[in-house]
Amino acid sequence: MSDQEKTADELFHMHSFETPEARLAASRLSVAKRQWMIEHMLVEYxxxxxxxxxxxxxxxxxxxxxxxxxxxxxxxxxxxxxxxxxxxxxxxxxxxxxxxxxxxxxxxxxxxxxxxxxxxxxxxxxxxxxxxxxxxxxxxxxxxxxxxxxxxxxxxxxxxxxxxxxxxxxxxxxxxxxxxxxxxxxxxxxxxxxxxxxxxxxxxxxxxxxxxxxxxxxxxxLRQLTGSDRDLVKFGSLLKSIDRRLPFAESSGLDAKAIRNDIHKFSNGLIGVVMDLIWAASARAINRGGLRIMLEDLRAASLPRAGLGDPYKYFRSA
Known part of the structure; x- marks a missing residue:
């Protein structure tokens, strides 16, 4: 079956984990299945x-x-x-x-x-x-x-x-x-x-x-979400939606103000850059057996991906 013939549910991971039980079940899936969810996540924002x-x-x-x-x-x-x-x-x-x-x-x-x-x-x-x-x-x-x-x-x-x-x-x-x-x-x-x-x-x-x-x-x-107060609220909602779809046992708190602001500064509001960062942080968290993405995972993921000459130290505090 070609990608063109697959349904949206077969091509993308769109469903959120709304309860602790659902999160726990997702965290117990195979690593390959969790990886697929992260790499094929689709969030409507x-x-x-x-x-x-x-x-x-x-x-x-x-x-x-x-x-x-x-x-x-x-x-x-x-x-x-x-x-x-x-x-x-x-x-x-x-x-x-x-x-x-x-x-x-x-x-x-x-x-x-x-x-x-x-x-x-x-x-x-x-x-x-x-x-x-x-x-x-x-x-x-x-x-x-x-x-x-x-x-x-x-x-x-x-x-x-x-x-x-x-x-x-x-x-x-x-x-x-x-x-x-x-x-x-x-x-x-x-x-x-x-x-x-x-x-x-x-x-x-x-x-x-x-x-x-x-x-x-x-x-x-199409414009990326800016650093205005209004757009940062929308950006936080996006991060919360992403967090609810991550196959971890616990919430990673991506929409916390300090983390939200650092992710926005790092990505300039570009969703592709956001997902690259979260993909790398998720891989690190899964590989260490973590219950969620930690600040240290985001920090480690950002270091090799930050712009050349960028002096800002990302993800130092939540």
Missing amino acids: HTFNVGTRQIATLHKPFDGGTASGGKVGALLGESRTGKSWICEAYAARHPPRVETDQEVFPVLYLPADVRWTPFDFAQEVNTRTDNPFATRRGGEKEYIRRAISRLYDLKVELLIVDDAQYLFFERRADTVMDMFKILKRILDIKQTSILLSGEERVDDFVSSIDAFKRRGYNREP
Whole structure:
């Protein structure tokens, strides 16, 4: 089973441990299972919800209505703001299904690669729709044409292209134009809308091309939670939600004010950096047989990950 076919529950750990008994049971799971929970944890918080609403608005703009095809949208932000997690979670909540003996992929998630050519794009479409051995008869152009037709045959309503900057920047001009042509051909069918997720410079490219901009284009820049009092409250709520999902026998108290402030200062509010830190601290805590993450675990995890020249001493007190 491919990741595209797995449900959200199979791809992510989303459930919190609300009672001492539930925490204790989680702490007694195998190390491999606990590791999976930590590495695949999904927490719905402010920034996650903003991004999810943006995708949903592009996919189905009318509550209770049908999918809207032929439109372009963007989910933008710097690296580690959680864009990929948001996109993967949205796709997982719209898994493939079978309708009258035909497989249907409502949402297709494609993570772009810096080396992608139009052929690679088509190959990824085939791989992610369970057609990895698609015939190459007729040459490259025919292979690409059939991959685009496959999107139509599978009734793809929304195509999410993650790390979309790799399609348009640091590439040869003819490759960029070829990638644009593929996306335009998909849009011209008017069945599938396209979400471009990536760095904010994607907006510059899309806005410079009328064929994109005039497709109902809208974008949502994702911002990390700042150090303002209001955002720190939201950040503390995020840490509390993470803590409730950690497979330890006791709460780690991540939302305590001093710890919250140090995690925010360390990560600059970027969820990807937060999760890297908690992953490393969790590994240390599990390896020593700890009942929870201790301050010393956070401190040890932060030392090799702090920015070069950062003089601040993190996690010295709770």
